[in-house]
Amino acid sequence: xxxxxxxxxxxxxxxxxxxxxxxxxxxxxxxxxxxxxxxxxxxxxxxxxxxxxxxxxxxxxxxxxxxxxxxxxxxxxxxxxxxxxxxxxxxxxxxxxxxxxxxxxxxxxxxxxxxxxxxxxxxxxxxxxxxxxxxxxxxxxxxxxxxxxxxxxxxxxxxxxxxxxxxxxxxxxxxxxxxxxxxxxxxxxxxxxxxxxxxxxxxxxxxxxxxxxxxxxxxxxxxxxxxxxxxxxxxxxxxxxxxxxxxxxxxxxxxxxxxxxxxxxxxxxxxxxxxxxxxxxxxxxxxxxxxxxxxxxxxxxxxxxxxxxxxxxxxxxxxxxxxxxxxxxxxxxxxxxxxxxxxxxxxxxxxxxx
Ligand code: PEP
Ligand code: MN
Numbered sequence: 020x021x022x023x024x025x026x027x028x029x030x031x032x033x034x035x036x037x038x039x040x041x042x043x044x045x046x047x048x049x050x051x052x053x054x055x056x057x058x059x060x061x062x063x064x065x066x067x068x069x070x071x072x073x074x075x076x077x078x079x080x081x082x083x084x085x086x087x088x089x090x091x092x093x094x095x096x097x098x099x100x101x102x103x104x105x106x107x108x109x110x111x112x113x114x115x116x117x118x119x120x121x122x123x124x125x126x127x128x129x130x131x132x133x134x135x136x137x138x139x140x141x142x143x144x145x146x147x148x149x150x151x152x153x154x155x156x157x158x159x160x161x162x163x164x165x166x167x168x169x170x171x172x173x174x175x176x177x178x179x180x181x182x183x184x185x186x187x188x189x190x191x192x193x194x195x196x197x198x199x200x201x202x203x204x205x206x207x208x209x210x211x212x213x214x215x216x217x218x219x220x221x222x223x224x225x226x227x228x229x230x231x232x233x234x235x236x237x238x239x240x241x242x243x244x245x246x247x248x249x250x251x252x253x254x255x256x257x258x259x260x261x262x263x264x265x266x267x268x269x270x271x272x273x274x275x276x277x278x279x280x281x282x283x284x285x286x287x288x289x290x291x292x293x294x295x296x297x298x299x300x301x302x303x304x305x306x307x308x309x310x311x312x313x314x315x316x317x318x319x320x321x322x323x324x325x326x327x328x329x330x331x332x333x334x335x336x337x338x339x340x341x342x343x344x345x346x347x348x349x350x351x352x353x354x355x356x357x358x359x360x361x362x363x364x365x366x367x368x369x370x371x372x373x
Contacts, residue, residue, distance in 0.1 A: 105179025258293025267295025
């Protein structure tokens with residue numbers, strides 16, 4: 020249950036209300052919202068107490084979320100959440116582009132790719148160092164060394180970096196290299212031990228939707244992160260399993276307007292893993308932005324035929340530039356802006372997205 024208190028309710032009254040609930044062994048969270056106090060009661064409220072709360076003079080409105088979440092519910096904030104990944108804002112009304120290879124494939128490769136995606140206008144650099152591969156015989160990623168190469172390339176071109184974390188034991192490694200955003204992959208969306216561990220890492224999380232996860236399960240996973248200390252969650256729709264086999268997955272754009280109603284969290288779309296086919300990615304990127312996505316995340320490789328994973332769906336840097344140009348147009352068409360980009364590149368090697 021979410022208690023939306025009247026604007027102007029004093030801190031003393033908020034504390035008294037929370038103390039009253041805590042005495043009944045009900046855990047409460049106070050929203051960071053500044054326009055009014057909002058209190059989430061995360062445990063089930065007995066009926067008699069619910070009636071008292073409805074009549075309480077400080078309570079303007081009681082909201083019951085659509086599913087098993089509280090802190091990520093739309094009603095827990097008045098505004099949409101803004102999540103900062105380095106100097107890049109997600110959810111602030113500006114459209115953001117995350118781009119990079121599926122896997123980090125070496126220091127020189129990463130430097131070259133970072134320079135090219137930056138020049139094409141991307142804001143955040145992606146690259147997997149710990150890879151969740153379907154086959155144990157496929158390239159598993161360079162691990163720790165890959166994170167170093169990713170971060171070095173990101174710093175060289177003034178881009179924050181995002182990379183997938185697969186195991187709670189990797190948190191320290193991600194911290195060592197100051198990875199700006201931790202990606203939870205589709206295959207790990209409901210790995211609750213992992214979610215609890217990374218929630219305490221102090222970094223924003225890109226939470227991909229599970230292969231067959233419902234929106235309710237996905238928001239439940241986001242709630243784990245928020246409840247265990249990480250309010251900075253970016254949701255990522257990356258296609259779901261359906262009967263269709265012509266594409267790798269089915270991009271579910273329906274969730275974009277739905278999530279706007281159900282949660283305050285920013286949402287990005289990954290059309291690369293959804294479609295699996297490069298020619299489909301530009302139109303799907305445009306559609307995602309038109310439907311309200313806060314950004315897109317795409318895989319780019321300068322030589323897709325040499326890629327060690329997901330080469331078949333990789334875009335060329337020139338194709339990314341086209342997606343960025345379209346993103347600007349689409350953003351303007353729906354009254355949004357294209358993110359101006361991280362402010363400064365180190366040692367002048369990067370280019371501004373403008
Ligand atoms: C990836 O981003 O490379 C990846 C493995 O994505 P997903 O978890 O969505 O399959
Ligand atoms: Mn991939």
